[in-house]
Amino acid sequence: MQVVSVRSSDSPIVLGQPHGGTLVPDDIAARLNDIGRGLADTDWHINRLYDGVFTDATVVQSNIHRYVIDANRDPDGVSLYPGQNTTTLVPLTDFDGQPIWADGQEPSADEIESRRHAYHAPYHAALLQELHRVRARHGVAILFDCHSIRSRIPFLFEGELPVFNTGTNDGQSCARVIEQAVQGVAEGAERMPAVLNGRFRGGWTTRHYGQPDQNIHAIQMELAQRSYMDEAPPWTWRADRAAALRPYLTDMLTRLNDLARSGALTNQGAQT
Numbered sequence: 001m002q003v004v005s006v007r008s009s010d011s012p013i014v015l016g017q018p019h020g021g022t023l024v025p026d027d028i029a030a031r032l033n034d035i036g037r038g039l040a041d042t043d044w045h046i047n048r049l050y051d052g053v054f055t056d057a058t059v060v061q062s063n064i065h066r067y068v069i070d071a072n073r074d075p076d077g078v079s080l081y082p083g084q085n086t087t088t089l090v091p092l093t094d095f096d097g098q099p100i101w102a103d104g105q106e107p108s109a110d111e112i113e114s115r116r117h118a119y120h121a122p123y124h125a126a127l128l129q130e131l132h133r134v135r136a137r138h139g140v141a142i143l144f145d146c147h148s149i150r151s152r153i154p155f156l157f158e159g160e161l162p163v164f165n166t167g168t169n170d171g172q173s174c175a176r177v178i179e180q181a182v183q184g185v186a187e188g189a190e191r192m193p194a195v196l197n198g199r200f201r202g203g204w205t206t207r208h209y210g211q212p213d214q215n216i217h218a219i220q221m222e223l224a225q226r227s228y229m230d231e232a233p234p235w236t237w238r239a240d241r242a243a244a245l246r247p248y249l250t251d252m253l254t255r256l257n258d259l260a261r262s263g264a265l266t267n268q269g270a271q272t
Helices: 046-050 109-138 176-187 204-209 239-262
Strands: 004-007 013-017 058-062 141-149 164-167 194-196 216-224
Touching: 004 109, 013 046, 013 109, 013 239, 046 058, 046 141, 046 239, 058 109, 109 141, 109 204, 141 204, 141 239, 164 176, 176 194, 176 216, 176 239, 204 216, 216 239
Parallel strands: 013 058, 013 141, 141 216, 164 194
Antiparallel strands: 004 058, 164 216
């Protein structure tokens, strides 16, 4: 079982994709209930969506499903959004608050630690290696963390999400010009609403790796899945919607690449 897939390239851009994988080891799959085996909380088709939108980007993707372990959660289990409903390092429920494990089959603390070593750590080791590699080459690295989610999930948030949900941990994970470049494209997208640091301000990956003073910038893009697919089983890819969305992603990544190569980001700290 290949835990992580890496495609290295020469630009300063690294695409992180922690939630697109659907692999679940057989012994773990046998302990999921019917809800869990549906894998509803996958970032469906995220790898396909970004494939080719910016061909010079490095791509690091986890092939393991988030129900095995969530590669975008703090390995120490600290909540990203204190006081709000969310899922944990190894989820016990789905995004609708429904249990995903068969009765008595929830993972123990020892098992969670074992999974962390087997699946969480390799993804982040690969991601860190690629960030350091591109920073050594260009003097700066930009992590663009790629996510998607259903538009309406009352357990997690009220109402309908905008299409573009940009997260920079309230401006702490990247230089202001990066935030402005991405959000500028998002706000200019036709019939695709956008928000900056709304319900999703950036997960653990964005917050952990976004160290502008060390010339590593990180920004999360959480897309509402209605923008490129059907939001119900069998989670069908919609080529017409994806074709309308992808040029905006290309524009975002091109602008970030140009910023990084211009030297404008070197030694640029976070917002103050």
